[in-house]
Amino acid sequence: MKYNKKILKAEFISRPNRFNAIVKLNGEEIKVHVPNTGRCREILVPGCTVFLREEPNPTRKTPYDLMAVYKEEKLISIDSQIPNKVVDEALRNQKIKGLEEYTNILREKTFGKSRFDFKISTEEGKEYFLEVKGVTLEEEGYARFPDAPTERGARHLLELVEAKKQGYGAGAMFLIQLEDVNKFSPNDIRDKEFGEALRFAKENGVDIFAYNCIVTEDGIEINQPVEIIL
Template sequence: MKYNKKIVTAEFISRPNRFNAVVKLNREEITVHVPNTGRCRELLIPGCTVFLREELNPTRKTPYDLVAVYKEDKLISIDSQIPNKVVEEALKNGKVKELSQYIKILREKTFGKSRFDFKISNDENEEYFLEVKGVTLEDKGYARFPDAPTERGAKHLLELVEAKKQGYGAGAMFLIQLKDVNKFSPNDERDQEFGKALRFAKENGVDIFAYNCIVTEDGIEINEPVEIIL
């Protein structure tokens, strides 16, 4: 998908809090919004090149969103609001082959005490809940999730198990927001409980998907599945 908004290049200086960053744009230091509350410490390093998406909203305090960053020669999307849009586009275009039979796509549907990103169904009215997680943590082609503890993430996985027990299809999609990745695993070092929940979900019939993405300065789209190591 394309952003269809103006994209500019800047130099990252600092991140005073999880919502904002200070960057240098056209020799001027400005504050921009960071649409990702994760740590991103291995990405947002002083002096690195970042990409800003112009947001022409008069009610905003900041004129740009920081949406991507270069980690050496890898361009990584860090916009946590973009994965659902990318996956929705992929589902509509049949790019997730494992789910291509599901043609009706609904966003933000509730099951139990959780709200899942998608509820999809096919011509036989078989229903499937899909939760999407954006992944930005990478090392030498190996992607991991999460980059910080997430009780909510583990809860979603356990709710997917319950959905499966009640006869629904259920899956978790890890959308890796860069291209040069060929493996994915849960990040047990940062969140052991999430790793346990992911393995439990897999053992109980929940589908686990991991896809990398093609990231450009002005857009991002799903690319291909990568090996999952649990």
């Protein structure tokens, strides 16, 4: 998918809080919005190159979103709103192995106490809940999730198990928002409970997907599955 908005290159200076960052654009320091409440400490380091997406909305407090960052030679998308859009496009283009038969796609559907990102179904009426998690934490080609504890994430996995028990299809998609990755695991050091929940979900029939992405300055698209090590 293409962003279809003006993209500008800037230099990252600091992140005073989880919602905003200070960057240097055309020699001027300005405040921009960070559309990702995760820590991102490993990638948002002073002096790194970032890309801003212009958001010309007069009601906004900041004119740009910080949507991608270079970690050495790797371009990483950090916009937490992007993964669902990328997966939606991939589902419609039948690019996710094992889900090609699900041609009816609905967003943000509730099951139990959770709202899942997708409820998809086949022409014959077979239904499937899919939860999407964006992944930005990477080291030497190894991606992990989460980068900070997430009780909500573990709860989603347990709700997927319940959906599976009730006869629905169920899966968790980890969309790795960069290309140069070949392995994925839960980040047990940061959130042991999430890792336990992910393994429990797998043992109980929930599908686990992990795909990397092709990320460019003006767009992002799903690429290929990577090895999952639980």
